[in-house]
């Protein structure tokens with residue numbers, strides 16, 4: 001019998017006693033992910049680079065939780081994914097304060113970042129992929145200890161259908177700062193930025209697959225969701241310099257209007273990190289996206305089949321080895 005995944009927030013089990021980390025949770029899809037987990041009584045850590053933005057978001061979430069009579073703690077945990085040394089320290093600090101980690105949502109993402117001097121690698125690749133690679137691999141001992149006790153740890157690496165614009169990872173483009181990196185950008189360079197973003201999202205998905213393959217059958221369920229097209233988030237605001245000022249509010253209004261809500265955008269990853277269907281149906285190393293209705297309302301999560309070229313274990317392994325080496329070099333600086 002074919003299995004059709006279903007996500008019903010009302011039937012999500014209570015998460016009391018579970019510890020969750022959501023990266024990039026101060027806005028957008030991550031904010032709604034954190035809210036839902038907290039509303040089910042998980043202890044949630046909002047891993048973010050700006051304490052000010054995170055604390056403002058936590059205040060907002062606490063008011064919403066109070067309104068539904070839920071008394072859960074949401075904590076700020078400092079994490080700047082652009083700095084690999086900082087990421088390592090952040091993961092170590094987390095392990096010093098918590099003795100378990102049940103749910104890890106690697107949701108933070110940047111689109112359109114400039115290649116400023118602090119980046120060794122292409123900025124979106126360094127932030128979206130390498131930062132998360134360093135964070136997750138440092139946390140692995142804690143994750144494995146948790147799984148040994150509970151048999152159920154969930155990890156998602158939030159990806160995007162933008163990965164479909166690239167077929168492979170060009171390691172030269174990721175590693176070599178282009179000669180025109182500081183030149184003013186224009187709308188003509190938009191495609192270049194979208195390719196960089198797509199490459200980082202392909203890396204998120206391949207990392208999830210390779211992580212799952214290496215972990216094997218230990219009760220750690222690693223998957224990669226595409227949230228859908230979600231309107232009015234901060235994603236891509238870094239590209240504002242290539243968009244004429246009068247177009248910006250119009251573009252934002254159009255995406256809010258035509259895209260999914262933040263809460264609907266969170267549902268595919270929430271399914272993967274909370275649904276009992278995941279262990280029951282051994283959902284591991286998969287790429288999920290939402291089925292949507294007219295006007296982009298979330299209907300259900302969907303196990304999305306990708307072309308064979310994306311299912312190449314040699315590529316996953318190559319990415320892992322390259323990333324390990326890159327992290328080692330950054331830490332040695």
Ligand SMILES: NC(=O)c1ccc[n+]([C@@H]2O[C@H](COP(=O)([O-])OP(=O)(O)OC[C@H]3O[C@@H](n4cnc5c(N)ncnc54)[C@H](OP(=O)(O)O)[C@@H]3O)[C@@H](O)[C@H]2O)c1
Pocket residue numbers: 023024025026027028029030047048049050053079080081082107108109110127158159160161226227228229230231233234235236
């Ligand atoms: N929106 C969509 O239609 C869509 C579609 C497909 C996939 N996605 C993916 O879904 C995820 C969430 O997207 P969103 O639309 O909700 O984006 P968003 O509103 O821009 O939120 C992104 C989050 O990532 C954080 N972040 C960026 N750079 C960071 C860094 N160096 N260190 C730590 N945190 C950092 C941001 O923090 P700051 O507030 O500090 O910048 C923010 O909290 C992303 O991975 C994105 O690629 C989104």
